[in-house]
Amino acid sequence: MSKTYKQVPFAAIVPSPTVSNEHMVTGNWRYLRPVVDKGQCTQCKTCWIFCPDACVDFSKDEGVDFNLKYCKGCGVCSSVCPVGAISRVPELDFDE
Amino acid sequence: MPIKKRGTGLTAVADAWQLADIDVTASYPIRPYTAVMAEVAKRIANGLMKCEMVHGEGEHAQFSIAHGASMAGARATTGSSGVGVAYAFETYSPIAGGRCPIQALIADRTLDPPGDFGSEHTECLNLRDNGWIYGWAENAQESLDNSLMFFRIGEDPDIMLPQIVAMDGYFVSHIAQDYEMPDQEQVDKFLPPFKPQFRLDVNNPVIMGPQIEPEMGPPLEWDRNVVMDRVKEKIVAVTEEFGKIFGRKYAPFVEEYMTDDADMVFLLQGAHAVTCRSAIRYLRQAGYKVGMCRLRWFRPFPDTALKAILPKFKVVGVVDTNTSYGAAGGSGVLLVETRASVSEVPGKPLIQGFTSGLGGETITHEEFFKMAEMMKMTLEAGRIIQDAVWVNFNDYLPAVSEVQAAEQQVAQTKE
Ligand code: SF4
Ligand code: SF4
Numbered sequence: 001m002s003k004t005y006k007q008v009p010f011a012a013i014v015p016s017p018t019v020s021n022e023h024m025v026t027g028n029w030r031y032l033r034p035v036v037d038k039g040q041c042t043q044c045k046t047c048w049i050f051c052p053d054a055c056v057d058f059s060k061d062e063g064v065d066f067n068l069k070y071c072k073g074c075g076v077c078s079s080v081c082p083v084g085a086i087s088r089v090p091e092l093d094f095d096e
Numbered sequence: 097m098p099i100k101k102r103g104t105g106l107t108a109v110a111d112a113w114q115l116a117d118i119d120v121t122a123s124y125p126i127r128p129y130t131a132v133m134a135e136v137a138k139r140i141a142n143g144l145m146k147c148e149m150v151h152g153e154g155e156h157a158q159f160s161i162a163h164g165a166s167m168a169g170a171r172a173t174t175g176s177s178g179v180g181v182a183y184a185f186e187t188y189s190p191i192a193g194g195r196c197p198i199q200a201l202i203a204d205r206t207l208d209p210p211g212d213f214g215s216e217h218t219e220c221l222n223l224r225d226n227g228w229i230y231g232w233a234e235n236a237q238e239s240l241d242n243s244l245m246f247f248r249i250g251e252d253p254d255i256m257l258p259q260i261v262a263m264d265g266y267f268v269s270h271i272a273q274d275y276e277m278p279d280q281e282q283v284d285k286f287l288p289p290f291k292p293q294f295r296l297d298v299n300n301p302v303i304m305g306p307q308i309e310p311e312m313g314p315p316l317e318w319d320r321n322v323v324m325d326r327v328k329e330k331i332v333a334v335t336e337e338f339g340k341i342f343g344r345k346y347a348p349f350v351e352e353y354m355t356d357d358a359d360m361v362f363l364l365q366g367a368h369a370v371t372c373r374s375a376i377r378y379l380r381q382a383g384y385k386v387g388m389c390r391l392r393w394f395r396p397f398p399d400t401a402l403k404a405i406l407p408k409f410k411v412v413g414v415v416d417t418n419t420s421y422g423a424a425g426g427s428g429v430l431l432v433e434t435r436a437s438v439s440e441v442p443g444k445p446l447i448q449g450f451t452s453g454l455g456g457e458t459i460t461h462e463e464f465f466k467m468a469e470m471m472k473m474t475l476e477a478g479r480i481i482q483d484a485v486w487v488n489f490n491d492y493l494p495a496v497s498e499v500q501a502a503e504q505q506v507a508q509t510k511e
Binding site: 007011013015 | 308
């Protein structure tokens with residue numbers, strides 16, 4: 001019997017996901033967590049544009065939040081924030 | 097009406113890119129590639145070409161820009177030479193695996209060290225296992241024609257692979273020669289606009305190049321492998337159609353010269369074929385039954401064509417203008433691929449490897465004569481006399497052995 005492989009579409013091009021893939025959680029190798037100071041944040045959305053992994057969530061009411069299941073802690077958001085509202089905190093400082 | 101022109105391999109490719117109405121070209125200077133970037137920049141400035149020219153900060157960026165442009169649906173080109181080709185290395189597999197049919201022009205240049213400008217095929221052959229399709233042109237006309245054919249094959253919805261228009265640096269890229277620039281109408285008939293099925297589009301978002309699971313790897317690689325066989329079929333069809341529209345007929349895979357009654361042939365690719373042909377005309381007068389097989393494609397390698405052609409001969413002299421230190425047979429990449437192509441074919445010829453034309457040297461008539469003489473000795477012996485022949489370094493000619501014997505004698509008397 002031949003083996004059944006998981007098939008991939010042409011060139012592995014897939015529609016942009018609308019739900020997160022629980023099998024591919026990639027945030028667990030992050031060692032610096034982005035933390036936003038909502039008092040300082042001007043809601044300019046620069047971080048939301050720049051995050052290479054689309055891990056900055058934005059809503060009018062809540063402002064900026066991070067999807068920590070997939071955020072790699074790369075720090076791009078904190079580097080581009082024009083007002084320095086995002087700090088990078090070591091993961092070991094958090095309980096979970 | 098096609099226009100008669102005098103130009104180089106690089107202006108010829110600029111002509112092809114103009115006719116193909118490319119959308120984006122990504123540049124970074126390195127000789128000899130630089131001339132095409134200068135030519136395209138001039139044409140954009142003069143309003144001859146409408147295309148976005150983006151300058152990278154190095155070749156890695158340069159190829160990545162073309163990659164991104166292609167993902168967005170642009171007909172994109174780029175190119176480089178020598179160490180520049182090496183610097184972009186990481187990008188080759190993702191571009192081919194992502195099925196982005198960009199076109200690169202590679203005008204060969206030696207790798208360092210030493211910092212030599214001359215042509216050697218090594219840098220371009222180094223990326224042979226990355227899924228790009230390519231072959232060498234022998235002159236300006238063929239560079240132009242290859243560029244158009246390669247776009248057509250690479251952008252075919254059944255193929256979708258990046259291509260390299262390869263040419264010998266300086267010999268093809270910089271020597272002025274006559275060629276014909278085809279008519280826009282002919283090109284429009286031959287090359288449809290680039291319309292990929294998937295592209296980056298905000299209204300229909302997709303992810304290209306996602307992380308996949310290990311079990312998805314093998315089928316993806318299988319797909320990349322299968323498409324290479326399909327390329328071979330397309331090459332045959334497209335080369336034929338090209339001949340009908342433009343009136344220039346190329347052999348799809350292997351050009352044969354004076355092979356009808358030949359016992360022995362030179363097998364090579366690129367510009368040295370020009371000297372080889374004229375050397376053969378002299379050799380014929382001197383009674384050597386010799387011909388030439390010139391490869392028009394390197395990837396996919398024309399193994400099927402060689403299986404049919406090579407058993408006609410008794411000795412094949414593969415001329416490698418590249419290095420692959422430590423490779424089986426002690427010559428370059430062409431020898432290995434040629435031997436592998438016919439290894440299981442009954443009645444296969446003796447396949448002799450020659451390394452010559454390194455560092456940008458021409459392979460002179462005299463060197464072709466030497467190789468012919470060595471092939472004749474092999475033919476008469478009926479076996480390979482000596483592998484790994486680097487012409488002028490370790491030739492197995494009677495004169496050379498006499499000199500060696502004399503030197504040994506002198507050394508002995510000195511002891
Ligand atoms: S740290 Fe990097 S991955 Fe995480 S939210 Fe910021 S930019 Fe995105
Ligand atoms: S870049 Fe800074 S100020 Fe702008 S939305 Fe992000 S956190 Fe707020």
